[in-house]
Amino acid sequence: MNNGLRRIVYDYLIQTRMDAITASYLNALILFVGIVLVVGLLDYIIWKVLRFASVNFARRSSTNFDNFLVVNKVPRYVAHIVPLLLLYELLPLAFLDFEYAEGIVLKTIEILAVILVLLLIRSLLRSIKDYLKTLPHMKDKPLDSYIQVFMIFAWIGGLLTLFAVITDTTIWKFFTALGAASAVILLIFKDTILGLVASIQVSINDMVRIGDWITFEKFGADGNVTEISLATVKVQNFDKTITTIPTYSLISDSFKNWRGMEASGGRRIKRALLLKQKSIKFLTAENIETLKGIQLISKYMETRNTNIDTYNKEHGIDKKIAINGRNLTNLGVFRKYVETYLKNHSAINQTMTLMTRQLPPTSEGIPMEIYAFSSDKRWENYEYIMADIFDHLLAALPYFELEVFELPTSMDVYLDKVRDEKGE
Known part of the structure; x- marks a missing residue:
């Protein structure tokens, strides 16, 4: 027809x-x-x-x-x-x-x-x-990366088919020629191949998800992951800037993913007070009676003081000199106060690690470190909780006759020299 x-x-x-x-x-x-x-x-x-x-x-x-x-x-x-x-x-x-x-x-x-x-x-x-x-x-899966991988294979298949149609040859002949030029192709498409491999590894190993908070110091990234593609990972920093990281860097370099913290029961507080070494001393009977008035440690002070007195009497310790026998120190009592204070703090997760420890002395004083976890993991609330704790502890130091270490100014040096001359 x-x-x-x-x-x-x-x-x-x-x-x-x-x-x-x-x-x-x-x-x-x-x-x-x-x-x-x-x-x-x-x-x-x-x-x-x-x-x-x-x-x-x-x-x-x-x-x-x-x-x-x-x-x-x-x-x-x-x-x-x-x-x-x-x-x-x-x-x-x-x-x-x-x-x-x-x-x-x-x-x-x-x-x-x-x-x-x-x-x-x-x-x-x-x-x-x-x-x-x-x-x-x-929502938190790198779907863009998966789709790009599939599209790469689709485009490769399509280009090979187009080549076969235009040249009237089979695809297998093209692969034969491709093998001879593989070194050149690998050099030209090195970044694409590395990105493809990295994207697959990141997805399989679940290293990063959309929405994860990561810190990557090498690229100045500190924020939430907004996009994961074949070649790049986009991070929106907390100052609202955008940092683009090559996907391959996630498996070749070290970075910090805060997902574990967000999935746990709390956010870690790890900060130390630097105490002046000269302010540390043994407690006198008057000091002990004064500290018994602090409710958080009153029971501890009663029990501990009784045990120490009993031990010293049983062993005939001469207490005319304070260093003899067993004694309480203002730093030791303060450490116990801090620990008790944290155990009674409503914003601290009591099921996770909680301790107050003394670190080795330094040229800037004796660090007394607080190691605990706040129940609230949100950044602004976490900072408020930590500031509230240290505000209280700094204000509490004078009750234990302890001082925070500060680098001396020229006036401090002059006053110390005057006191030494006067024999004070």
Whole structure:
């Protein structure tokens, strides 16, 4: 039937006293334009029908996956499939007398078909990614990275197919040539390959998720991960700046992920008070009686003082000199006070490690470190809790006749010299 139509057009042109060569060219042109117009109209009709059907179906369905299919133009690309197949079948009829042109037309349609398939795959993958991001248990997964990996394989397959179509060779021959040039290809695509490998390792080992708080000093990153792609990881710092980190750096360099802290029952407080060594002393009986008035340690002071007195009497200790026998020190009692204070603090997680420890003396005094965990892990609340604790402890030091170490000023040095001269 199609050959008959072609013959009718050709005979009509001959009857108009047109020479055979011109008639052949004009016949091919008329048929080409006619087929393209008919197929184009068909493509438009199919698109309108699919669009109407897909939009109405998306509105009525309970899931929102089909909404993402419409947004990412999946129905639009599907509408091109049937018209493209018709072009592949019909257009060669217009060029039966032009074998070379027929080959070019067929290759062009095959190339368009490959491009259409790639666009369709990309739209489907984007729809899947957008849908998965709406699921609560998938929000922190590096979906962009997964999609990019799939798209890389799709583009590689598509490019190999295009190469085979254009050159009229098989894909296997291309792979043979590719092997000979593998060293050059590895050098050119080194960053892409490293990013691909790193992205897979980061995903499999669950090293970083969307929303994780990470600290990467090498790149100046300190904030939450907002995006994980094949080549880069984006971090929004707490000052609202954005730091971009190469994905490969996450497996080649060291960084800190605070997810463990956020998943635990508390956030660590690890800070020390630097105490002046000269302020440390044995407690006298008067000092002990005064400290018994502090409610948090009154019971401890009673029990501990009684035990020490009993021990010294049983062993005949001469207490005319304070260093003899067992004694209480103001630093030891203060350490017990701090520990008791933390155990009674409502903002401290009592189920996690809690201790007050004395670190080795330094040129800047004796560090007395607090090691505990706040129940509230939010940054602003955590800072408030820690400040509140140390405000109290700094204010409590004078009750134990302890002093915080501070680097002396020139005035302090002068006053100390005057006191030494006066023998004070």
